[in-house]
Amino acid sequence: MEEYKVYTLKQVAAAIKQRIDEATGHAAFWIRAEIATINQNRHAYLELVEHQGGIRVAVMRGVIWESSLQAIQQQLGTEGPNILKSGVEILFRARANFHLVHGLSLSIEAIDPGFNLGAMERRKQEAIVALKKEGLFHLQRFVHMPPVVQRIALVASPGTAAYADFMKHLEENEHGYRFHVRLFRSSVQGDGAAANLRMALSAINPARFDAVVVVRGGGSKLDLEPFNDLELARIAARLPIPLLTGIGHDVDISVLDLVAHTPHKTPTAVADFLVDRSLYFETALGGMLVQAHNHLLTVFSAQHELLGSHAETIQLRPVIRYQAERGNLNNMAHQLNRQVAGQLTAKRKELDAHAQLLATAPVQKLTLVEAARIREHKTTLAAAARRGSQELLARLETMRQAVHLLHPDRLLERGFSITRKDGHALLNLDGVKPGDEIETSHHGGRTWSTINRIERHGN
Numbered sequence: 001m002e003e004y005k006v007y008t009l010k011q012v013a014a015a016i017k018q019r020i021d022e023a024t025g026h027a028a029f030w031i032r033a034e035i036a037t038i039n040q041n042r043h044a045y046l047e048l049v050e051h052q053g054g055i056r057v058a059v060m061r062g063v064i065w066e067s068s069l070q071a072i073q074q075q076l077g078t079e080g081p082n083i084l085k086s087g088v089e090i091l092f093r094a095r096a097n098f099h100l101v102h103g104l105s106l107s108i109e110a111i112d113p114g115f116n117l118g119a120m121e122r123r124k125q126e127a128i129v130a131l132k133k134e135g136l137f138h139l140q141r142f143v144h145m146p147p148v149v150q151r152i153a154l155v156a157s158p159g160t161a162a163y164a165d166f167m168k169h170l171e172e173n174e175h176g177y178r179f180h181v182r183l184f185r186s187s188v189q190g191d192g193a194a195a196n197l198r199m200a201l202s203a204i205n206p207a208r209f210d211a212v213v214v215v216r217g218g219g220s221k222l223d224l225e226p227f228n229d230l231e232l233a234r235i236a237a238r239l240p241i242p243l244l245t246g247i248g249h250d251v252d253i254s255v256l257d258l259v260a261h262t263p264h265k266t267p268t269a270v271a272d273f274l275v276d277r278s279l280y281f282e283t284a285l286g287g288m289l290v291q292a293h294n295h296l297l298t299v300f301s302a303q304h305e306l307l308g309s310h311a312e313t314i315q316l317r318p319v320i321r322y323q324a325e326r327g328n329l330n331n332m333a334h335q336l337n338r339q340v341a342g343q344l345t346a347k348r349k350e351l352d353a354h355a356q357l358l359a360t361a362p363v364q365k366l367t368l369v370e371a372a373r374i375r376e377h378k379t380t381l382a383a384a385a386r387r388g389s390q391e392l393l394a395r396l397e398t399m400r401q402a403v404h405l406l407h408p409d410r411l412l413e414r415g416f417s418i419t420r421k422d423g424h425a426l427l428n429l430d431g432v433k434p435g436d437e438i439e440t441s442h443h444g445g446r447t448w449s450t451i452n453r454i455e456r457h458g459n
Contacts, residue, residue: 017098034089061105127230136237140261147281153209155200162217162267169271188216193226206241215246215267227254246270412443
């Protein structure tokens with residue numbers, strides 16, 4: 001039977017420990033690896049892993065002892081929770097330690113936060129380059145922003161200070177403007193935040209809203225990582241309605257801010273922007289209404305003066321027409337009287353001449369010779385007299401009817417009235433005042449009244 005040397009497990013472990021100590025010289029060195037899992041209480045226990053092509057090529061345990069953990073947490077500050085978590089690749093300084101019971105592990109002494117921030121910045125710049133190459137980086141700038149934004153699709157995490165501040169500023173604005181806000185719930189930091197934000201934006205129906213608003217509160221730089229997500233930026237850039245952001249960082253700007261139509265520093269700044277936009281629209285609209293009001297006043301004033309002129313013309317026209325027709329009738333009557341008198345005088349002279357002739361002529365000659373001519377002249381004269389009289393009577397009747405129609409009594413019968421003061425007709429309100437007694441002629445009588453109030457056109 002062949003003899004072979006047997007080592008105890010402790011001897012093997014001790015030999016391995018010795019070889020590791022000799023190889024590393026107990027020196028600390030920088031290592032890059034991904035945190036697969038981490039458990040923290042007084043100490044932090046990590047499982048570190050490296051992938052190549054999606055396949056694990058190395059796995060090792062890591063430990064951060066309490067003293068080192070406190071120093072690391074103080075160094076990382078607010079970025080600590082975003083760095084010390086599963087799925088994050090870190091750059092750390094550690095010493096190789098082989099324990100006879102617990103085996104090989106890496107004792108982590110320090111973590112470089114700049115490595116994580118630098119990686120985030122690289123991913124951010126890569127996303128920006130991709131968006132510009134695809135023509136999406138400035139696409140939101142060409143989306144029309146309505147003059148008044150009232151229907152708002154809000155992507156936020158309910159119960160957060162960012163959500164509360166935005167809603168308070170919007171609902172309690174000093175101008176009393178009303179906004180219709182629909183919340184699309186999404187986590188805004190931590191694992192899965194980018195996927196939640198993508199789902200929230202994809203669930204929005206652009207036809208039902210005027211704009212999309214994305215808000216979150218302040219936080220560390222690494223808290224911005226979900227908002228640098230390339231696919232999220234693509235969805236946001238393709239929105240057909242404007243995207244407004246208030247992600248709560250005074251210095252750092254995320255990729256989502258860069259592709260948004262109007263980025264703001266804080267949620268309250270977004271709310272103030274929406275309120276101020278409504279105020280500007282109301283102010284501009286008020287100015288337009290004032291201009292329209294003034295224009296209408298000018299037009300109404302001009303039309304009022306024109307109507308007043310027409311009213312005076314209409315009032316005076318019957319009187320002027322009556323006076324003119326009355327003068328024409330008087331002239332025609334005088335002319336007719338002169339014509340009739342002239343014709344009668346002429347006929348009288350003719351009759352006198354014939355009478356003298358008949359008186360001097362022998363009765364026999366008058367009877368025998370001139371009888372026929374006398375009869376003829378009598379017939380002609382009678383016919384002419386009848387025609388002349390009929391014509392004169394017809395013209396007189398026509399004139400009488402015209403005078404009858406234009407008589408003031410006929411105007412009174414048609415509903416007009418004549419108002420007089422001290423026996424003079426009132427053509428306007430000049431010279432009258434409350435307390436004066438006036439006389440009004442109507443069809444069928446007259447009335448007397450006292451003026452209580454005078455109202456002129458335009459007052």
